[in-house]
Amino acid sequence: MILVFAEQNNGSFKKASFEAINYASKIAANAGTQVCAVVLGEANDTAILGNYGANKVIHIQDARLNNLEAKAYSKAISTIASQENAQVIIFSNNNTAKAVAPRVAARLKAGLVAGAISLPDTSNGFVVKKSVFSGKAFAFVNVKSATKVISLTPNSFGVEKTDAVAEVATQSIDFGANDFAVKVESVNKITGIVPLGEAELVVSGGRGLKGPENWGILEDLAASIGATLACSRPVADSHWRPHHEHVGQTGGTIRPNLYIAVGISGAIQHLAGVNSSKAIVVINKDPEAPFFKAGDYGVLGDAFEIVPKLTEAFKKYKAAQHA
Numbered sequence: 001m002i003l004v005f006a007e008q009n010n011g012s013f014k015k016a017s018f019e020a021i022n023y024a025s026k027i028a029a030n031a032g033t034q035v036c037a038v039v040l041g042e043a044n045d046t047a048i049l050g051n052y053g054a055n056k057v058i059h060i061q062d063a064r065l066n067n068l069e070a071k072a073y074s075k076a077i078s079t080i081a082s083q084e085n086a087q088v089i090i091f092s093n094n095n096t097a098k099a100v101a102p103r104v105a106a107r108l109k110a111g112l113v114a115g116a117i118s119l120p121d122t123s124n125g126f127v128v129k130k131s132v133f134s135g136k137a138f139a140f141v142n143v144k145s146a147t148k149v150i151s152l153t154p155n156s157f158g159v160e161k162t163d164a165v166a167e168v169a170t171q172s173i174d175f176g177a178n179d180f181a182v183k184v185e186s187v188n189k190i191t192g193i194v195p196l197g198e199a200e201l202v203v204s205g206g207r208g209l210k211g212p213e214n215w216g217i218l219e220d221l222a223a224s225i226g227a228t229l230a231c232s233r234p235v236a237d238s239h240w241r242p243h244h245e246h247v248g249q250t251g252g253t254i255r256p257n258l259y260i261a262v263g264i265s266g267a268i269q270h271l272a273g274v275n276s277s278k279a280i281v282v283i284n285k286d287p288e289a290p291f292f293k294a295g296d297y298g299v300l301g302d303a304f305e306i307v308p309k310l311t312e313a314f315k316k317y318k319a320a321q322h323a
Contacts, residue, residue: 208263
């Protein structure tokens with residue numbers, strides 16, 4: 001059995017969960033086994049996980065699990081993994097997985113690979129490919145333990161949807177008082193946007209925009225293509241933009257299909273968070289900006305002239321497509 005942790009947010013499933021289930025289904029097909037998805041907390045329409053490759057869903061409907069509690073999560077997932085005799089446990093490589101996956105691996109005496117970017121090679125062992133050194137190189141890890149834990153890098157594996165529906169079973173876990181040692185008083189989540197970690201299109205700005213009052217041109221560009229906004233560390237540190245938009249070595253690490261960098265020089269600390277993007281477009285008036293060497297496409301010029309024209313071009317293109 002291949003076990004997948006299907007993370008939910010306010011009752012709905014994240015795209016990253018669908019990616020992880022799809023990934024697990026490919027491993028299961030190669031191994032001649034099935035996929036079981038584990039859902040923690042109150043969630044809606046868990047049977048939909050069958051559309052993405054889950055054969056069965058085990059739903060632990062405990063309201064205390066609506067918010068992350070690493071000890072409780074790891075106990076629940078490892079309990080189900082033992083119950084289902086899971087050989088491989090899959091997570092999406094996000095903040096939840098960073099807190100929970102190592103605990104699950106320790107409980108099950110399993111080898112752990114964090115940040116996988118492709119299916120395991122089982123021709124000679126169980127070899128998992130992952131990116132290292134901020135995406136500058138790859139490592140191939142041969143996991144020799146009987147049970148294996150993998151966290152999949154978001155946006156590194158496609159999502160295929162079918163009409164299949166999973167069998168759903170509810171279950172309870174015998175939690176102890178120590179499993180919920182942290183009391184959550186309140187949770188403030190960003191709503192209405194695609195989270196940066198899951199975004200396929202990202203528009204990002206740096207100090208070249210000169211101030212927060214000029215961010216409107218990036219907001220218009222992002223809206224024209226359905227992108228999520230991001231920023232460099234100096235922008236977040238100056239409080240021009242909220243810190244959850246900060247990408248880089250000390251911020252978020254993203255892997256979108258398209259990353260448009262506007263007015264960002266491209267220091268190595270910033271590149272560490274974005275250089276796994278499938279395509280990078282750089283807009284900068286400084287011909288010596290390091291980002292031009294890292295980008296796939298470069299536009300040399302004033303962002304205040306180029307970005308509005310680019311936005312207008314996207315709008316005209318979309319209008320023509322729907323005409």
